[in-house]
Amino acid sequence: MSPPTGSETDDFTPQQADDFVSTATADRQQPVVMFMVPWCEFCQGASNLLKTMQVEFRAIDLDSEELHRGNRARMLRQALKQRTGSGTVPQIFICGRYIGGATDLFDEYREGKLQAWLQQSGLSFEAPEDLDPSSLLPHHHFPL
Numbered sequence: 278m279s280p281p282t283g284s285e286t287d288d289f290t291p292q293q294a295d296d297f298v299s300t301a302t303a304d305r306q307q308p309v310v311m312f313m314v315p316w317c318e319f320c321q322g323a324s325n326l327l328k329t330m331q332v333e334f335r336a337i338d339l340d341s342e343e344l345h346r347g348n349r350a351r352m353l354r355q356a357l358k359q360r361t362g363s364g365t366v367p368q369i370f371i372c373g374r375y376i377g378g379a380t381d382l383f384d385e386y387r388e389g390k391l392q393a394w395l396q397q398s399g400l401s402f403e404a405p406e407d408l409d410p411s412s413l414l415p416h417h418h419f420p421l
Contacts, residue, residue: 294352302370309334313367319379320367325413330402383410
């Protein structure tokens with residue numbers, strides 16, 4: 278699923294941005310969705326945790342060339358902030374449920390809540406017992 282097509286100068290309306298977020302987070306074919314930017318260490322850490330757990334997920338790069346046409350990336354960020362109350366990335370959803378950012382994902386992993394939610398949702402995963410998710414941050418220097 279891609280954002281609505283149009284010329285490179287076409288803007289997203291707030292409704293189009295909200296519809297895109299709604300559709301992406303409700304997609305049963307890709308139930309784990311992370312809105313992110315590739316240069317963010319917290320996005321990389323969250324991605325590393327999901328990959329370590331062998332959880333398939335969709336990464337929506339808010340810094341992609343496609344989303345920088347017109348005001349698409351900005352409108353998606355506004356739609357996400359309105360929906361979640363957070364203006365930071367990553368923003369992670371599982372089966373439409375907002376999990377939060379990287380530290381929220383890490384905390385839910387440590388507490389076993391992430392594993393329980395994945396299991397309840399019927400999603401396959403691996404959960405190494407001795408894993409400290411903070412160690413998956415690219416420049417891990419201190420625990421979160």
